[in-house]
Amino acid sequence: MxxxxxxxxxxxxxxxxxxxxxxxxxxxxxxxxxxxxxxxxxxxxxxxxxxxxxxxxxxxxxxxxxxxxxxxxxxxxxxxxxxxxxxxxxxxxxxxxxxxxxxxxxxxxxxxxxxxxxxxxxxxxxxxxxxxxxxxxxxxxxxxxxxxxxxxxxxxxxxxAGITTYSPLRQWKVGPGHRVAVMGLGGLGHMAVKFAAALGAEVTVLSTSANKEADAKALGAHKFVVTKDAEQLKSVGNYFDFIINTVSAQLDLATYVNLLRRDGTMILLGVPSEAPHIHAFNLISGRRRIAGSLIGGIAETQEMLDFCAEHNIMxxxxxxxxxxxxxxxxxxxxxxxxxxxxxxxxxxx
Structure with a gap:
């Protein structure tokens, strides 16, 4: 002892x-x-x-x-x-x-x-x-x-924060040709941007704060959408293959699920204090999915650390x-x- x-x-x-x-x-x-x-x-x-x-x-x-x-x-x-x-x-x-x-x-x-x-x-x-x-x-x-x-x-x-965002990107085999949105540019979100970009996807940050655009693009994002702007949000309707949702606050999931293409997936990483709600029609109308992911196993975490060393990601x-x-x-x-x-x-x- x-x-x-x-x-x-x-x-x-x-x-x-x-x-x-x-x-x-x-x-x-x-x-x-x-x-x-x-x-x-x-x-x-x-x-x-x-x-x-x-x-x-x-x-x-x-x-x-x-x-x-x-x-x-x-x-x-x-x-x-x-x-x-x-x-x-x-x-x-x-x-x-x-x-x-x-x-x-x-x-x-x-x-x-x-x-x-x-x-x-x-x-x-x-x-x-x-x-x-x-x-x-x-x-x-x-x-x-x-x-x-x-x-x-x-x-x-x-x-x-690293393995929590790396694991779903690997699980869903995200790579070149995929359009990935990241909701929330915090501890998890900024790592999701770095990993998705390093894996070759087109990355868009969805944020309520217009003043985060420069930071998002410096981290590797290709696009930035201010979600309070109805026209910007409309421009990415039915657009994304994946949405990495890192937000722990209450929000209207339907608004964001409708940004997914047919067969698109929203992956929940944040845990709001109350259970989120969404009408089934928002999912069945586009064969969309809502999924969750929890950190990663030991072997995958080691893989992530090795990937970071190879690509200079921190x-x-x-x-x-x-x-x-x-x-x-x-x-x-x-x-x-x-x-x-x-x-x-x-x-x-």
Whole structure:
């Protein structure tokens, strides 16, 4: 066991504060990682506020983790001390169900995926604590290799925002000849633009804010549509093969589904507080589909990290100290970040 400095939410709707926790000693298959950077995800805020229910307190958030290996268990094969490593949204699963066997651990059918934080370990039942901390110990099967070619701080958000947008693009085999719209130019949306463009698709950003056009095109978008402008919206009716919907706010889905071509698909990544509604006719009139996607499995996440190293793709970030996390949450709610906060965990010292 080792004592680790962290920041935690003591209860729902109470600001994060300094916290000390005990990390287990590395077991035979474990990797111990000194955390260097941790991204700040909107789901961190949902969970510390218990907006999805079932939150476990005190809670140490953080599932966009990158750092350096400081110890490995006797049976670890793929990591050695000094390697760069990452940890994403999960640290375990049942490993035996069909989804786990197919490398889709995020859809584990027995225990469900064990979250990097706000979950309970299989066997011990102890709460998991995330990356707003100095170190973490994770089974090597759920640990990822990180390239030294990229800026490590900008790699951190790839472990959630990156894989969340990469996975559906790969699942639906998006590539040259496809027209892809991205709804919402935030932490997820800006990564969806980068990936879709790198895969060869024509990319359009759909936004309520006209002042985001320059940023969208700098990220790789080919077109920009202000959704409050009826004429601009009409110009892309029945136009897109895919819409990547990253928006977590309530909106009229029908307006956007009608932008899909026949057999087009809207992929939901955001989670609004209330269930969205849409009339069946909007779907059946064009044989359109609404689908969902949840992060990615371990193998696909490694594929995504390798793709990013090959294509020099990283998240656009603002680096902060852990002491500024509560202010960062408030700014995140206002959309006042381009496009992801990342904690420099050296500030815990």
């Amino acid at each position: 080792s004592t680790t400095k962290a920041y935690a939410a003591p209860a729902a709707n109470i600001p994060l504060e300094p916290f000390s926790l005990e990390r287990r000693a590395p077991g035979a298959h474990d990797v111990q990682i000194e955390i260097l950077f941790c991204g700040v995800c909107h789901s961190d805020l949902h969970q510390i506020r218990d907006e999805w229910g079932g939150s476990i307190f005190p809670m140490v958030p953080g599932h966009e983790i990158v750092g350096r290996v400081t110890a490995v268990g006797d049976h670890v094969k793929n990591f050695k001390v000094g390697d760069l490593a990452g940890v994403g949204c999960m640290v375990d699963s049942c490993r035996t169900c069909p989804s786990c066997q197919e490398g889709l651990e995020q859809y584990c059918e027995v225990t469900g995926m064990i979250g990097t934080y706000n979950a309970r370990e299989i066997g011990t039942g102890q709460p998991t604590y995330g990356g707003y901390s100095q170190q973490i110990v994770v089974d090597e099967k759920y640990t990822l290799k990180v390239s030294d070619k990229l800026d490590l701080a900008r790699v951190a958000p790839l472990l959630c 998240s656009d970030i603002e680096l902060i100290k852990i002491q500024d996390i509560n202010e960062a949450y408030e700014r995140m709610l206002k959309g006042d970040v381009k496009y992801r906060f990342v904690i420099d965990t050296a500030s815990l010292n």
